[in-house]
Amino acid sequence: MTTRDPIGVRLGAAALSLAVPGAGQLLRGRLRRGLAWFAACGVLWYLLPWTGPIGLLIALGVRVLAVAVDAAVIAGGPRLSAGRLIGLCLAMAATMVALGVVFRTQVMRGYRMPSAGMNPTVAIGDLFYVDLRDRAGALGAPIVFLHPGTGAEFIQRVVAVAGDRVAIRDGVLWRNGAAVPTGPAAPCRYDDRRLDRWQVATATCREERLGGRRYQVVFDARQQFPAPDDAAVDGVAAHEVVVPPGHVFVMGDNRPNSNDSRSWGPLPTDRIVGTALYVWLSQGPEGVRWSRLGTRF
Structure with missing residues (x-):
């Protein structure tokens, strides 16, 4: 079953996906879609040593724009319970932080x-x-x-x-x-x-x-x-x-x-x-x- 959410919910989903990619899709009731976006962003960042500047632009575009827009415009799905939604978002955020630490200490780091x-x-x-x-x-x-x-x-x-x-x-x-x-x-x-x-x-x-x-x-x-x-x-x-x-x-x-x-x-x-x-x-x-x-x- 799909739902038509008010503009406030859509904008909130977009903002949530800016913080944690895919979390806005979870808010809209699209669990698999949110997890797929989360995984895609992780893969794009991990590939940066090979994909170079073009890969960086693509990763930023997906991370900042595509995920947020998708969270706002997709049709909503069956709502997750508040407890499950919060738990999944916290798990995704913790995973993102952990992967970020591994990335910066083992894969690629910025210097000036x-x-x-x-x-x-x-x-x-x-x-x-x-x-x-x-x-x-x-x-x-x-x-x-x-x-x-x-x-x-x-x-x-x-x-x-x-x-x-x-x-x-x-x-x-x-x-x-x-x-x-x-x-x-x-x-x-x-x-x-x-x-x-x-x-x-x-x-x-x-x-x-x-x-x-x-x-x-x-x-x-x-x-x-x-x-x-x-x-x-x-x-x-x-x-x-x-x-x-x-x-x-x-x-x-x-x-x-x-x-x-x-x-x-x-x-x-x-x-x-x-x-x-x-x-x-x-x-x-x-x-x-x-x-x-x-x-x-």
């Missing part, structure tokens, strides 16, 4: 970029998602990790893995005795912030290609690593660094302005938190940077 060390790939003010399941530290991947000394969370790029030999010569990254492929150098600009004041920084950038990824790095031809005056090994100056087992070598894409493995050594892989995925919001000196929304790393 506080500094210029990964410009131009990751801008100051970028809010981005990190896949917590991907802790392999793949070559070329931008990863979030815990600093081995301070425990602070950093985001930098893996430029060498265990067994690799790494160096920088005249600003160019070398790996295993060969220069990493790069594009032509060109002027670039990015937003920087110092002492809470925004400013536009100018630099020279070039494309770097590593591990199947293409990305821009700030280039400075004066950079050398290891530096000529670094400590010698057995009386011979070190011209490259060998990454030990269980470690990766990380650098910021803003090579002249990054506190990375060149300063404190290779990173133990057990310090890796996850792999950065894409920007879901970005705030700069002029407000929201709409052009960066959905930018993949």
Whole structure:
């Protein structure tokens, strides 16, 4: 049996589904439909590491709009008893909270970029998602990790893995005795912030290609690593660094302005938190940077 509910009940059902997806359908007497919406929202959120920015838009559209509209416009069904309705809604809310905790601690988490060390790939003010399941530290991947000394969370790029030999010569990254492929150098600009004041920084950038990824790095031809005056090994100056087992070598894409493995050594892989995925919001000196929304790393 279907019922025609007054507008107040329909709006209340829509509001309830905004709080707990599917709960508004339960209020309207559509138990199976409500549970189906609840499950669909959970699946869409869990798939975000694979579906990316488009998946995020779909998940938000379903979570915020489709479920609420459906709860308001569907024909009502047999009413649930007050006790059963409250019990089901509380169970759904508790499940949503529990799944949210699991999602944020085991699947995907949001981070904010506080500094210029990964410009131009990751801008100051970028809010981005990190896949917590991907802790392999793949070559070329931008990863979030815990600093081995301070425990602070950093985001930098893996430029060498265990067994690799790494160096920088005249600003160019070398790996295993060969220069990493790069594009032509060109002027670039990015937003920087110092002492809470925004400013536009100018630099020279070039494309770097590593591990199947293409990305821009700030280039400075004066950079050398290891530096000529670094400590010698057995009386011979070190011209490259060998990454030990269980470690990766990380650098910021803003090579002249990054506190990375060149300063404190290779990173133990057990310090890796996850792999950065894409920007879901970005705030700069002029407000929201709409052009960066959905930018993949």
